[in-house]
Amino acid sequence: MQPTLLRLERLTVGELEAVDLNVSPGDIVCLSGASGSGKSRLLRAVADLEPHGGEVWLAGQAQSTIPAHRWRRQVMLVPAESQWWSDRVGEHFSDGVEDGDLAALGFEREVMSWQVGRLSTGEKQRLSLLRAVSREPRVLLLDEPTANLDDATRDRVENWLASRIESRGWPTLWVAHDKGQIVRVANRHLRIEGSRLLVQEAAWT
Amino acid sequence: MDVIELSWWQLALAASMVVVLAGCTAVMRLGMSRSLLIAALRTVVQLALIGLVLEALFAAERLVWVSLMAVAMLLIAGREVMARQKRRLKGGWAFGIGTLSMFLSSFTVTVLTLTVIIGPDPWYRPQYAIPLLGMMLGNTMTGVALALDRLTDTAWQQRAVIESRLMLGQSWQEAIGDIRREAMRSGLMPMINAMAAAGVVSLPGMMTGQILAGSPPALAVKYQILVMFTITLGTGFGTLAAVAAGSRRLFDSRERLRLDRLAVPG
Incomplete structure (x- = not known):
C-alpha cells in the first residue's frame, strides 16, 4: 500500500491562493491565523465541502477522481461545533466504539445510551472527536478540537489524539489558537497571512 | 330532478352577509376586513370569468x-x-x-x-x-x-x-x-x-x-x-x-x- 501522504496542490479557496503543502503520514501540521483568515475554509476545501481551485491528493489518488462521500469518509473533518441529529449518543456511532477510547476521553460505556440533549458543550466536543476517529479515516482535519475544554481534559484529549495519529499514521491538519498547544502537538506550524501560508519557525517559542 | 335556478340577487344576499362580517371585524379592529373583502371580490370576478371561458369551451x-x-x-x-x-x-x-x-x-x-x-x-x-x-x-x-x-x-x-x-x-x-x-x-x-x-x-x-x-x-x-x-x-x-x-x-x-x-x- 502506498504511504498515505496528503498533498495540497495549488489549492485556492477564499482569500488563500495556490497553497502547496505536503503532510507526511503521522505528521501534525498546525494552522493558525486571525479569525476570518480562512483556516476553516481551507479545511473544508480539503474535505471537498466547498468549491475550490487546485487539487488534493491522498496516497497518489486525486480528490476529483473518487466520489465525494468516499473522499470524506477517508479525509475526516471534525468541525469546531459538533452537530447531533438522533436522540441518543449511540445512534451516531455507526461503526461501534472501543471501551479504551471511551475511557481515554473520560467516558463510560453507558454514555452511548445518554440523551444528546443532556450533554454539555465539552462532552459534545469530545464525543464528536471520538465519533470521527471511530470511523477509522486515513486523514484527520481538526478545527479547534479542544476549544471548549478545561485544561485537564484538554491535555487528556491532546494526548489521546496525538498517540492515535502517530499509531495510525494519519496526516493531520490541526487548527489551533493556543501557542502552548501548538508547541505540544505540532510537527510543523503554518500561519495564514493574507493569501499565503507562512512557515512559522519553532524558534519563537 | 332539476336544479333550482340561482339568480344574481340571491347571490347578492349572501354577499351582503360577507360585508356584514367584514364590518364586524372592522369594528373589533381585527384587521381582517380589507383582505376579506378583496378575496370575496376576487372570487366573484375570477369565477364569473371562468364561467364564461367554460361556456365557450364546452360549446366548442x-x-x-x-x-x-x-x-x-x-x-x-x-x-x-x-x-x-x-x-x-x-x-x-x-x-x-x-x-x-x-x-x-x-x-x-x-x-x-x-x-x-x-x-x-x-x-x-x-x-x-x-x-x-x-x-x-x-x-x-x-x-x-x-x-x-x-x-x-x-x-x-x-x-x-x-x-x-x-x-x-x-x-x-x-x-x-x-x-x-x-x-x-x-x-x-x-x-x-x-x-x-x-x-x-x-x-x-x-x-x-x-x-x-x-x-x-x-x-x-x-x-x-x-x-x-x-x-x-x-x-x-x-x-x-x-x-x-x-x-x-x-x-x-x-x-x-x-x-x-x-x-x-x-
Whole structure:
C-alpha cells in the first residue's frame, strides 16, 4: 500500500491562493491565523465541502477522481461545533466504539445510551472527536478540537489524539489558537497571512 | 330532478352577509376586513370569468382549446407553487421543478382516468376533462408547494447538521434523508387527512355539488371515491418527483450542500 501522504496542490479557496503543502503520514501540521483568515475554509476545501481551485491528493489518488462521500469518509473533518441529529449518543456511532477510547476521553460505556440533549458543550466536543476517529479515516482535519475544554481534559484529549495519529499514521491538519498547544502537538506550524501560508519557525517559542 | 335556478340577487344576499362580517371585524379592529373583502371580490370576478371561458369551451369541444386551457392552468399553478415558498431555488428551478412534477403527475393521471376509467366520448370532453384536471392541479399544487417549502426551509435551518453528516462520509441521500421524509410527509398529509375524514367529519365538495345538482348519492359517492384516489395519486407522485428533484438540486456534483442556490426571503 502506498504511504498515505496528503498533498495540497495549488489549492485556492477564499482569500488563500495556490497553497502547496505536503503532510507526511503521522505528521501534525498546525494552522493558525486571525479569525476570518480562512483556516476553516481551507479545511473544508480539503474535505471537498466547498468549491475550490487546485487539487488534493491522498496516497497518489486525486480528490476529483473518487466520489465525494468516499473522499470524506477517508479525509475526516471534525468541525469546531459538533452537530447531533438522533436522540441518543449511540445512534451516531455507526461503526461501534472501543471501551479504551471511551475511557481515554473520560467516558463510560453507558454514555452511548445518554440523551444528546443532556450533554454539555465539552462532552459534545469530545464525543464528536471520538465519533470521527471511530470511523477509522486515513486523514484527520481538526478545527479547534479542544476549544471548549478545561485544561485537564484538554491535555487528556491532546494526548489521546496525538498517540492515535502517530499509531495510525494519519496526516493531520490541526487548527489551533493556543501557542502552548501548538508547541505540544505540532510537527510543523503554518500561519495564514493574507493569501499565503507562512512557515512559522519553532524558534519563537 | 332539476336544479333550482340561482339568480344574481340571491347571490347578492349572501354577499351582503360577507360585508356584514367584514364590518364586524372592522369594528373589533381585527384587521381582517380589507383582505376579506378583496378575496370575496376576487372570487366573484375570477369565477364569473371562468364561467364564461367554460361556456365557450364546452360549446366548442375542441382538443386544441382544452389543451390550451390545461397548459394555462398548469403555468398558473406553477407560479403559485413558486410564490408559496419562503426560500425557493434560484434561477427558475423552483418554477421548473414545481411545474414539471405537476405536469408529470396531474396530466398523466388525468389522461389515464379519462381514457381508461371514465371514458367519455371524445376522451377530452371538456365537461369531464377540465373539472377533473382542475381538482388534480389544485391539490397537487398544495402538496408540491408544501413539500418544497418544507424541504428548502428545513435544509436551510439544519445546514450544520447536513454538513456534519457529509463530513462523516455519508452520501447526500443519507445526509438529507430525514428532511426528505419530513417534506414528503407534509406534502401528503393534507390528502391523507382528507381521505380519513371523508364522509365522517366532512362531506367532500364535489360530492355535495353533484348531489345538489340532482345526482343520486350512490353515483356521487363513486365519483368522489374515484376523484379522491386520483387526487392522491397526483399529489403523491407529484410530491415524490418534486422532493427528489429539489433535494438533488440542493447538492452539486461533489455532494456539497449548496444553499447559495436558494433565494433569500424578501
